[in-house]
Amino acid sequence: MELIKISQTKLKIMLSPEDMKTFELDTTKMCNLSGRAAFRNILKEARERCGFDTAGERVFVQYYPEKNGGCEMFITKLSEALKDKLPTGGGESVCPGRFYHSELTERYDSGYIIYSFAEMKYLLMTCKRLKTAKYSGESRAYKIIDKCRYYLVLSGETYFASENNGIRCAPSFYYVILEHGELICADAVKYLGDLA
Secondary structure, three states: OEEEEOOOOEEEEEEOHHHHHHOOOOHHHOOOHHHOHHHHHHHHHHHHHHOOOOOOOOEEEEEEEOOOOOEEEEEEEOOHHHHOOOOOOOOOOOOOOOEEEOOOOEEEOOOOEEEEEOOHHHHHHHHHHHHHOOOOOOEEEEEEHHHOEEEEEEOOEOHHHHHOOOEEEOOOHHHHHHHHOEEEEEOHHHHHOOOO
8 A cells, every 4th residue: 555645634545456455445335435444444554654644534535446456545634614515414425526616716625726837927827816816725836847837736726727828737747746846835826926
């Protein structure tokens, strides 16, 4: 089992076919993971190995089976603000693919929303628009020198980026940014929004 702690609230878990057997995960019954002993065992190991503790937390789980019999899981601890927006019911997890709408963003709980810009000025203009609109989610700006591109990583989708020539990247591109990117600014909307 491979673990990547993306942030204090997000964890990626990669399970091989052997791991699936070890944890006795049934790929046909993954829609309600939170009540299963196997899933609790995975979370226990994640806590022991990388300090990702979900005790007492409500979590959102995304599950992606692989052709070889393994799987990838993304686990997100839900904030109090997001919990209030969740549909009520007895379940402990949210249905995959569900999104939450606000006036500024559509928040997909599958990870980060990433926009790519050819020029820094477009990233700055997007930050300015988001700041004016009182965006309060996560925001980080990166650059990848080899690609001559700038990236804005957000916790929610916004149309301001596309208005400023931003191109939406696949969520998995986040790992490319972590490996090859250089952080320009954390809390980018707050700090870069005044520079446009």
